[in-house]
Amino acid sequence: MAKINVSIIKERFKGRLKVKEETRNFYNGVFIDLGELVMFTGNVIKEMFHPPFEFRELIKHGFLLGNKSLALVVVTGFIMGLVLTMQMNPILADFGAQTLLPGVIAVSMVRELGPVITGLICAGKISSGIGAEIAAMRVTEQIDAMEVSGTRPLSFVVASRVMATTLVVPILVIFADAFSLFGAFLAVNIFEDTSVTLFINRSFTLLGFIDLFPSTLKTVLFGFFIGLIGCYKGYTAGRGTESVGKAANSAVVASSLTIFVIDLVFVLITSIL
Amino acid sequence: MDREKVIVVKSLYKSFKDNHILRGIDLTLHQGENLGIVGKSGIGKSVLTKCIVRLIEPDVGEIDVMGTNVLECDDNELNELRKKVGYLFQGGALYDSMSVRENLSFPIRRTQFKDKEHDTEELIERSLRSVGLLDSIDSMPSELSGGMKKRIALARTLILNPGIILYDEPTTGLDAVTSGEISELMLKIREEYNTASIIITHDMKCAKIATDSIKIMSEGIFIVDGTYDELSRSDNKEIRDYFI
Numbered sequence: 030m031a032k033i034n035v036s037i038i039k040e041r042f043k044g045r046l047k048v049k050e051e052t053r054n055f056y057n058g059v060f061i062d063l064g065e066l067v068m069f070t071g072n073v074i075k076e077m078f079h080p081p082f083e084f085r086e087l088i089k090h091g092f093l094l095g096n097k098s099l100a101l102v103v104v105t106g107f108i109m110g111l112v113l114t115m116q117m118n119p120i121l122a123d124f125g126a127q128t129l130l131p132g133v134i135a136v137s138m139v140r141e142l143g144p145v146i147t148g149l150i151c152a153g154k155i156s157s158g159i160g161a162e163i164a165a166m167r168v169t170e171q172i173d174a175m176e177v178s179g180t181r182p183l184s185f186v187v188a189s190r191v192m193a194t195t196l197v198v199p200i201l202v203i204f205a206d207a208f209s210l211f212g213a214f215l216a217v218n219i220f221e222d223t224s225v226t227l228f229i230n231r232s233f234t235l236l237g238f239i240d241l242f243p244s245t246l247k248t249v250l251f252g253f254f255i256g257l258i259g260c261y262k263g264y265t266a267g268r269g270t271e272s273v274g275k276a277a278n279s280a281v282v283a284s285s286l287t288i289f290v291i292d293l294v295f296v297l298i299t300s301i302l
Numbered sequence: 303m304d305r306e307k308v309i310v311v312k313s314l315y316k317s318f319k320d321n322h323i324l325r326g327i328d329l330t331l332h333q334g335e336n337l338g339i340v341g342k343s344g345i346g347k348s349v350l351t352k353c354i355v356r357l358i359e360p361d362v363g364e365i366d367v368m369g370t371n372v373l374e375c376d377d378n379e380l381n382e383l384r385k386k387v388g389y390l391f392q393g394g395a396l397y398d399s400m401s402v403r404e405n406l407s408f409p410i411r412r413t414q415f416k417d418k419e420h421d422t423e424e425l426i427e428r429s430l431r432s433v434g435l436l437d438s439i440d441s442m443p444s445e446l447s448g449g450m451k452k453r454i455a456l457a458r459t460l461i462l463n464p465g466i467i468l469y470d471e472p473t474t475g476l477d478a479v480t481s482g483e484i485s486e487l488m489l490k491i492r493e494e495y496n497t498a499s500i501i502i503t504h505d506m507k508c509a510k511i512a513t514d515s516i517k518i519m520s521e522g523i524f525i526v527d528g529t530y531d532e533l534s535r536s537d538n539k540e541i542r543d544y545f546i
Contacts, residue, residue: 081412174395174455177355178388178462179381180412 069261073191076184083189090193094155098201101154102147106205109142110134110212118220127221131228132235134213140240143206145292148251151198152284156259159190160280163263164273172264187264191256198252199245239299247295251288258284305332307366308466308498309354314363316349323349324360325522331466336492336499338513338530340506340544345519347502348392351468354500355387356380368465385413388459388467388497392474394451396443396458403439406430406458413462429457432494433487449480456487460495467491469501473508485511506530506545518544 114134121127163186166172175182214228262280266272309331316324323346331337339347352358354365356372365372370383397405406426430436433453443451452472459467469488473481485508491497503509509516510530517527518541526533526541534545 169398170391170393170395171397173352173357174389174391174397177357177384178409178413178459179384180409181381185412 065265066258066261069264070257072183073187073257073260076181076188077192079181079184083185086185086189087192087196090190091197094158094193095197095200097158098151098154098197099204102150102201102205103208105146105150106138106143106208107212109146109205110138110209110214111216112212113137113142113209114213114216115219118216128231129235130217131210131213131223131231132233135210135232135236136240138209138213139206139236140244141292141296143209144202144244144248144251145288147202147205148198148248148255148288148292149285151194151201151251151255152288153281155194155198156255156280156284157277159194159256159259160262160266161273161277163187163260164266164276165263167263167266168268168270168273183264187260190260191253194256194259195249195252198255199248202244202248202251239302243295243299247291250291254287254291255284258287305334307331308333308368309500310364310366311350311354312364314350314353314365315361316346316353316358317361323522324353324363327363327523329517329524331498331500333465333498334492334496335515336488336501336513338501338503338509338516339519340503340509340516341519343504346522347519348470350519351389351470351500351502354468355384355389381413385462386465388462388464390452390456390459390467390469390472392471394443394448394455396446396451396455398443400443401439402430402435402441402443402446402454405443405454406461409458409462425461429460430454432460432491433457449476449484452476452484453487456491460491463495465497467497467499469499469503471502471504473503473505478507481505481508482511484508488512 114130117133118127118130121130121133163172166186172182172186175185210232213232214223214225217223217228259280262276262283266276307330309329311327311329314324314327314329315322327350329337329350339350341347349358353360353363354367354372356365356375360373363373367383368386370379372380372383375383396402397408400408403426406429407422410422410425426439427436430439433456435450435453435457438446438450438454443454446454456472472488473484476484485505488499488501489512492499499512501508501512513530515527515529516533517524518533519525526536526538528536530545533541536542
């Protein structure tokens with residue numbers, strides 16, 4: 030009769046227990062993180078209305094963040110418009126509906142692709158940058174130095190950056206949309222001669238107020254959460270230098286995911302309305 | 303000592319998971335006193351000073367700073383109290399995106415924005431003159447040496463005219479000459495600004511110059527206190543070893 034090795038079974042059982050504990054810790058960690066984020070958001074919003082107001086910081090960050098991301102957003106928007114038009118044209122041609130092409134491109138870019146792609150670019154560029162910058166301030170005890178002198182770093186460091194991204198991301202989306210339509214216009218002209226006036230007229234036949242309002246509101250929320258999550262990850266970073274990289278990385282992951290969730294919620298709401 | 307007590311810490315405990323750092327600390331700091339805290343690295347000296355200004359929340363204990371129970375303060379009361387307590391960080395913690403002038407004007411701009419009476423420039427110049435670095439007013443932190451960064455950080459601490467200064471290893475990483483200068487500076491600042499100080503240090507030369515009394519910390523409690531001369535002549539070899 031084969032002998033049962035009890036110690037191996039015990040080890041395996043221990044291993045399973047460890048995995049279960051790690052899984053439980055992971056889920057606990059997610060909920061603790063969410064709870065902390067909610068409290069952090071409340072404190073940041075409170076600090077936005079607490080004097081002294083840092084208009085200079087707001088303008089500085091707004092200009093820096095917008096300026097640094099503008100070229101990337103514009104080029105991406107332009108290429109998206111160009112590529113989408115070139116791929117859509119033969120499909121619509123099969124149905125004899127080429128005249129709808131500018132309208133279809135405008136609707137898809139303004140309602141969905143422009144905000145989401147710009148949001149993702151900003152999550153990668155702005156949120157990670159903010160996360161790393163604030164985490165570095167935490168590691169070098171600059172945040173502690175502000176706290177300990179009663180200078181309210183949450184207002185100076187965080188609130189100004191969150192307000193800046195909330196203002197800047199919608200503006201970047203407008204640029205991305207405009208340049209995507211410009212790309213689409215050039216692509217349409219590859220297949221047929223179309224005047225600017227005709228292209229714009231055809232673009233706006235399918236685009237209404239119901240398309241513009243939710244997408245603009247969505248981009249405001251994208252901007253708010255891109256700034257907020259970057260700041261949160263940086264502000265709550267650990268003390269070692271490795272936490273700077275971790276903060277940047279987790280800021281990108283969390284803000285990208287948040288963008289998709291906000292987008293989903295808005296699509297569900299607008300489809301019901 | 304008849305002088306007013308500015309910091310009173312009673313039975314302070316702090317643990318990080320299973321690591322029990324502070325195990326019942328009692329401490330009293332009097333007005334005008336420079337108290338040195340000495341101990342091995344990682345023993346919890348910085349944790350203690352950070353608990354005093356609530357940068358770290360202690361588990362159990364009482365902390366009274368200038369008559370205010372620190373652990374019962376709300377955010378606004380804590381901010382008001384923190385303006386009266388200067389903290390010099392080990393690395394200086396200068397704001398690297400700001401010039402020296404902006405580093406010094408920042409605490410005034412953020413905390414005294416309602417009071418337009420004061421002359422910020424005059425306060426900045428006075429603080430920089432106190433640390434002997436008026437010429438560096440327009441420099442960026444990246445252009446300063448380690449010793450200069452600590453002096454500027456000290457000037458920034460002084461700008462709010464604190465009653466208490468907590469020095470976290472003020473001479474660490476500095477050469478012997480600069481370290482001596484910083485130690486003398488701490489004494490000069492006490493005279494000029496009438497402050498009381500807690501000085502955490504491994505540098506016994508600094509402890510000798512800048513402190514009135516020293517407490518030695520081991521295993522989360524103070525094992526002995528006395529003046530530099532008393533402790534350096536102790537019969538206990540373990541205590542004498544700190545002074546070698």
